[in-house]
Amino acid sequence: ETGVTQTPRHLVMGMTNKKSLKCEQHLGHNAMYWYKQSAKKPLELMFVYSLEERVENNSVPSRFSPECPNSSHLFLHLHTLQPEDSALYLCASSQRTAMNTEAFFGQGTRLTVV
Amino acid sequence: AQSVTQLDSHVSVSEGTPVLLRCNYSSSYSPSLFWYVQHPNKGLQLLLKYTSAATLVKGINGFEAEFKKSETSFHLTKPSAHMSDAAEYFCVVGDFGNEKLTFGTGTRLTIIP
Numbered sequence: 001e002t003g004v005t006q007t008p009r010h011l012v013m014g015m016t017n018k019k020s021l022k023c024e025q026h027l028g029h030n031a032m033y034w035y036k037q038s039a040k041k042p043l044e045l046m047f048v049y050s051l052e053e054r055v056e057n058n059s060v061p062s063r064f065s066p067e068c069p070n071s072s073h074l075f076l077h078l079h080t081l082q083p084e085d086s087a088l089y090l091c092a093s094s095q096r097t098a099m100n101t102e103a104f105f106g107q108g109t110r111l112t113v114v
Numbered sequence: 115a116q117s118v119t120q121l122d123s124h125v126s127v128s129e130g131t132p133v134l135l136r137c138n139y140s141s142s143y144s145p146s147l148f149w150y151v152q153h154p155n156k157g158l159q160l161l162l163k164y165t166s167a168a169t170l171v172k173g174i175n176g177f178e179a180e181f182k183k184s185e186t187s188f189h190l191t192k193p194s195a196h197m198s199d200a201a202e203y204f205c206v207v208g209d210f211g212n213e214k215l216t217f218g219t220g221t222r223l224t225i226i227p
Contacts, residue, residue: 043217102148105157
């Protein structure tokens with residue numbers, strides 16, 4: 001148990017569906033992240049939220065829409081996805097300070113787009 | 115800009131023998147370096163981290179890594195492999211303040227009984 005909880009663990013959706021991934025951290029951290037993990041590719045940083053403000057958006061298509069209502073919760077809203085969006089989506093949190101701290105990861109949501 | 119290269123995509127060792135997973139990094143600043151492990155269908159778990167203190171870093175489950183600035187390396191080692199060590203291992207570099215972590219492509223470690 002890392003203190004970062006993701007739901008659902010598995011999701012199958014059609015290309016016309018709308019769904020949301022949820023992430024909750026219980027560590028008191030002030031930054032949260034969405035990563036995409038595809039087979040045989042490095043982990044891709046999608047979004048960074050610091051103090052509930054989006055500070056990074058790595059050219060992610062608009063069919064992915066993040067939301068951070070408070071410092072403990074992060075959502076990823078999905079609509080009109082493509083089959084190539086099938087991947088493991090990982091949420092992470094960290095405490096952003098002048099010193100370097102590690103990110104704590106959830107167990108991920110395995111997304112399959114059909 | 116920062117980058118990290120994991121030199122082996124797959125490493126196989128026999129149970130009870132040493133493990134060496136290689137990582138080289140590039141960073142414009144004094145880097146932070148991490149090793150994470152991912153077991154099947156699990157998230158990433160931190161094994162150890164280097165943050166400019168001691169160059170030899172000890173982590174969980176008997177793993178350790180040595181920061182060598184002259185070689186820009188941060189190789190992960192373990193004296194004796196256990197079956198439970200079979201997993202994917204990621205070397206990660208973070209810049210000062212860690213606003214952005216850059217992940218390597220991973221090394222899959224297989225343990226032969």
